[in-house]
Amino acid sequence: MGLGYTLVNQRVYHMDILQVAKRANVSTATVSRVINGLPGVREKTSDRVRRAIAELNYVPNTNARSLRMGRTRLFGLIVSDINNPFFPELIDAFESLAAAQGIEVIFTHTNYDPIRFHNCVRRMIERNVDAIAVMTSEVEEEALQQATTAGVPIVLMNQRELAGKYPNVLVDYSVGFREALVHLLALGHSNIGFIAGPQTLDSARRRKDAFKSALKSHGLRMRAEWTAIGDMKVEGGRAAMDKLLSCNSSPTAVVTSNDLMAIGALQAAHAAHVSVPKNLSIIGFDDLPVASMMHPALSTIRLPRNLVAAQAFACLQQAILGGEGAAVEPVQPHLVIRNSTAPPANRKRR
Amino acid sequence: MGLGYTLVNQRVYHMDILQVAKRANVSTATVSRVINGLPGVREKTSDRVRRAIAELNYVPNTNARSLRMGRTRLFGLIVSDINNPFFPELIDAFESLAAAQGIEVIFTHTNYDPIRFHNCVRRMIERNVDAIAVMTSEVEEEALQQATTAGVPIVLMNQRELAGKYPNVLVDYSVGFREALVHLLALGHSNIGFIAGPQTLDSARRRKDAFKSALKSHGLRMRAEWTAIGDMKVEGGRAAMDKLLSCNSSPTAVVTSNDLMAIGALQAAHAAHVSVPKNLSIIGFDDLPVASMMHPALSTIRLPRNLVAAQAFACLQQAILGGEGAAVEPVQPHLVIRNSTAPPANRKRR
DNA sequence: CTGAAAGCGCTTACAG
DNA sequence: CTGAAAGCGCTTACAG
Numbered sequence: 001m002g003l004g005y006t007l008v009n010q011r012v013y014h015m016d017i018l019q020v021a022k023r024a025n026v027s028t029a030t031v032s033r034v035i036n037g038l039p040g041v042r043e044k045t046s047d048r049v050r051r052a053i054a055e056l057n058y059v060p061n062t063n064a065r066s067l068r069m070g071r072t073r074l075f076g077l078i079v080s081d082i083n084n085p086f087f088p089e090l091i092d093a094f095e096s097l098a099a100a101q102g103i104e105v106i107f108t109h110t111n112y113d114p115i116r117f118h119n120c121v122r123r124m125i126e127r128n129v130d131a132i133a134v135m136t137s138e139v140e141e142e143a144l145q146q147a148t149t150a151g152v153p154i155v156l157m158n159q160r161e162l163a164g165k166y167p168n169v170l171v172d173y174s175v176g177f178r179e180a181l182v183h184l185l186a187l188g189h190s191n192i193g194f195i196a197g198p199q200t201l202d203s204a205r206r207r208k209d210a211f212k213s214a215l216k217s218h219g220l221r222m223r224a225e226w227t228a229i230g231d232m233k234v235e236g237g238r239a240a241m242d243k244l245l246s247c248n249s250s251p252t253a254v255v256t257s258n259d260l261m262a263i264g265a266l267q268a269a270h271a272a273h274v275s276v277p278k279n280l281s282i283i284g285f286d287d288l289p290v291a292s293m294m295h296p297a298l299s300t301i302r303l304p305r306n307l308v309a310a311q312a313f314a315c316l317q318q319a320i321l322g323g324e325g326a327a328v329e330p331v332q333p334h335l336v337i338r339n340s341t342a343p344p345a346n347r348k349r350r
Numbered sequence: 351m352g353l354g355y356t357l358v359n360q361r362v363y364h365m366d367i368l369q370v371a372k373r374a375n376v377s378t379a380t381v382s383r384v385i386n387g388l389p390g391v392r393e394k395t396s397d398r399v400r401r402a403i404a405e406l407n408y409v410p411n412t413n414a415r416s417l418r419m420g421r422t423r424l425f426g427l428i429v430s431d432i433n434n435p436f437f438p439e440l441i442d443a444f445e446s447l448a449a450a451q452g453i454e455v456i457f458t459h460t461n462y463d464p465i466r467f468h469n470c471v472r473r474m475i476e477r478n479v480d481a482i483a484v485m486t487s488e489v490e491e492e493a494l495q496q497a498t499t500a501g502v503p504i505v506l507m508n509q510r511e512l513a514g515k516y517p518n519v520l521v522d523y524s525v526g527f528r529e530a531l532v533h534l535l536a537l538g539h540s541n542i543g544f545i546a547g548p549q550t551l552d553s554a555r556r557r558k559d560a561f562k563s564a565l566k567s568h569g570l571r572m573r574a575e576w577t578a579i580g581d582m583k584v585e586g587g588r589a590a591m592d593k594l595l596s597c598n599s600s601p602t603a604v605v606t607s608n609d610l611m612a613i614g615a616l617q618a619a620h621a622a623h624v625s626v627p628k629n630l631s632i633i634g635f636d637d638l639p640v641a642s643m644m645h646p647a648l649s650t651i652r653l654p655r656n657l658v659a660a661q662a663f664a665c666l667q668q669a670i671l672g673g674e675g676a677a678v679e680p681v682q683p684h685l686v687i688r689n690s691t692a693p694p695a696n697r698k699r700r
Numbered sequence: 701c702t703g704a705a706a707g708c709g710c711t712t713a714c715a716g
Numbered sequence: 717c718t719g720a721a722a723g724c725g726c727t728t729a730c731a732g
Contacts (some may be wrong), residue, residue, distance in 0.1 A: 016724090058497060070708075415710055
């Protein structure tokens with residue numbers, strides 16, 4: 001026996017709600033009611049419909065439904081870079097929340113490219129998503145405006161400058177960096193360095209400010225020779241740490257703006273035969289999955305990405321129901337202590 | 351001035367192809383032709399239409415188009431676990447290829463759960479995806495059958511047993527493991543261990559077989575005391591390495607079935623004060639992004655996930671056009687040499 | 701409790 | 717080169 005169809009793209013058999021209706025001897029309206037669990041269908045009738053659906057292996061056509069209802073149950077999720085290990089956990093959490101509500105997620109990434117960002121937003125509008133979560137580090141306001149014009153609710157991540165205009169899952173850095181400082185002080189460190197990110201980036205600036213405030217509240221201050229700037233990647237962390245190590249009285253502990261730079265710092269220490277944590281303590285930020293795989297396992301300030309996802313999702317849900325986007329609680333990172341921090345060695349102290 | 355709308359969910363203004371047609375003084379058919387770049391529209395007319403589109407900020411409704419055309423330009427992508435660092439690069443590559451063709455990707459993950467797998471497939475069928483890439487380690491044949499019944503082309507990853515029934519991006523492990531062995535032999539190793547994955551997993555079994563064949567082709571054989579089995583995660587790699595280290599004549603080099611276990615092996619070596627690569631060489635498999643972050647940077651057999659994605663995507667494209675799924679070239683991993691391999695130390699050799 | 705019919709916003713033969 | 721009209725597969729007032 002052959003396959004029964006040789007013509008390409010030819011629909012041999014077409015299953016739709018009408019076929020089901022015929023088989024169950026009812027109208028399409030009734031089939032629709034049964035599918036959607038609407039009340040007011042006699043038990044016996046709905047049984048018959050369900051049987052017909054099962055026998056015919058019928059699956060509703062979501063396009064038709066969406067067209068009719070004006071809602072797609074589709075959310076857009078835009079991230080900057082899926083290869084950045086910051087994002088998978090966020091995507092995971094968001095997708096799981098959506099799936100639990102029967103909502104599908106269209107996923108795109110901008111690769112930090114403003115043009116791609118515009119495209120992403122436009123593609124999502126064309127697909128009639130019900131809402132968009134923009135979980136990128138940078139944002140194009142014009143593109144957001146497009147979504148708003150099209151009536152698509154949006155939520156942003158940590159875009160302080162736009163907090164007035166768009167709902168926004170903000171991160172409150174103060175507690176996390178304070179915890180990191182307290183931990184180091186308790187261990188006996190007083191020479192504490194900081195590896196910052198590019199100060200053109202709002203989030204990098206805010207992390208540095210948070211650490212500065214923490215120092216200040218303990219009567220300490222940031223010292224230029226113990227501060228370095230990196231590119232938020234491994235390589236930049238390594239270079240920054242090299243700089244701090246070459247200082248004539250180098251710090252005994254270093255806090256970094258993210259884990260990738262902490263990993264770079266770790267590599268620089270290894271290369272310079274500075275033992276971590278014996279001769280140098282390091283604290284990262286983010287708590288990427290890699291953090292616990294490093295040797296030594298990295299102490300770090302955990303930014304709870306599942307919470308970010310949950311806030312974003314809840315915010316969008318409410319925007320769809322209630323019109324205006326809801327206010328959202330800022331997310332608070334906390335210190336996770338592992339093995340990259342220890343009391344300072346008894347050596348060259350000032 | 352107020353916002354102009356206070357009623358929730360009330361469409362103040364509805365933009366569709368008819369509005370554009372009116373504004374440009376043409377029929378909807380002509381607007382459609384212009385949008386889709388169809389020939390046979392006078393320059394002057396299409397200019398007018400384009401202007402109207404721009405002025406009205408019109409965006410076509412993809413649901414309506416899909417319903418009419420019977421194609422959604424939507425692909426499904428199912429992976430097992432986005433938190434597994436194996437996947438981001440694969441997802442990235444797949445999504446980029448799709449975006450270049452104006453195809454959107456709906457993304458779901460099964461979390462290794464057969465029930466969720468069924469759900470994922472069903473959700474994609476309901477969304478009328480044009481094709482599905484099933485990039486999971488395990489697969490439910492019944493669910494695949496559903497897709498086939500619904501006329502949705504599918505491609506699988508490395509499911510050798512189903513290679514006859516479904517198009518399949520296979521991995522040919524032989525070359526990679528042979529390269530790893532040759533590298534270690536050239537360094538002077540002869541006591542070479544292997545950390546395998548659970549032998550219930552087809553891919554784990556095949557990796558072990560590939561290494562065994564490599565040994566055999568060099569007149570060597572696998573020795574039980576130098577072979578351990580782990581769970582494909584960091585923890586399992588650590589336990590397996592502990593076992594190998596406690597052997598009375600432990601191997602001077604170890605090849606593992608994946609990078610996560612190699613990282614575990616590295617941790618075990620650190621804990622036992624065995625220096626890598628000085629006293630122990632380690633080679634992983636996969637080349638995850640973490641591999642190069644480790645200290646020492648991990649030598650590993652790279653499985654090119656961008657190629658897997660490309661093959662899968664091409665296969666689906668062809669299935670949509672040409673009916674039957676196309677044959678696909680197996681993907682070949684290759685050795686990447688970093689710093690976790692070195693000549694064996696001059697000590698207890700047999 | 702059930703059905704006939706309109707309409708969601710497109711595309712595409714068909715006619716001119 | 718352009719338009720009138722049918723139809724994709726649903727849902728939902730409306731009527732009975």
